[in-house]
Amino acid sequence: MNQVSQTSCGISKVMSQLGGKWKFLIIWRIHQNEGIRFNQLQRDTNGITNVMLNRCLKELTQDGFVLRKDFHSVPPHVEYYLTKQGKSFIKIMETMNDWGENNL
């Protein structure tokens, strides 16, 4: 999704998986409401389209940040959670969120 050279430092690695307009925000929203469903997540995420949300969720799931729990029901019912890895990133996001509120 975004092209930061992956070979160098941890910062680059993080940016290559979580860079872009939405992913930090999506992780943050799922954290605030574990088990959230697709449409609710879209409503909560300030202006994102279903297409972008879908793409990001797919990538975040593939990259091991997000867990997709499908109830295989009709009409569909799918819930999103953070994985262990996703959760382990939350401390950083909390710090970053506080920093952003206080410094920007």
Add this chain to the structure above:
Amino acid sequence: MNQVSQTSCGISKVMSQLGGKWKFLIIWRIHQNEGIRFNQLQRDTNGITNVMLNRCLKELTQDGFVLRKDFHSVPPHVEYYLTKQGKSFIKIMETMNDWGENNL
């Protein structure tokens, strides 16, 4: 430089000023070598062009993350530093860098 809605949370605010391919990395490099000069910074920053470096530095300076010290000499001599605000963000980047190295 990048369009994340600014109204919501700290995360969004951070992303709107530091999002994109290079800014985290540039801040990180200046931190590792305070007083670094333009061309050296370009060499250290893995594949960035002078145009992008210049744009990012301009924006980071305007946004108060980076200090540009011009010696007004010929040939030009300019050094880049982190501002107090820039430095205050470093703790987060250190955590993020470690996290990236260990988890990705």
Add this chain to the structure above:
DNA sequence: ATTTACAGTAACAAAAAGATTAGTACTTGC
């Protein structure tokens, strides 16, 4: 019977970000 909600998907268009090329003016080293 029509609308709404669920969770998407494909094809395409637009916008943003990034890269390329060429050039500024001056100096030191070869």
Add this chain to the structure above:
DNA sequence: GCAAGTACTAATCTTTTTGTTACTGTAAAT
């Protein structure tokens, strides 16, 4: 005298990212 280094800048082009539109099938609510 020529190349290389200093720190950029403008204009243009390409690539990447994001957004738009239209659509799927089922069920519950109005």
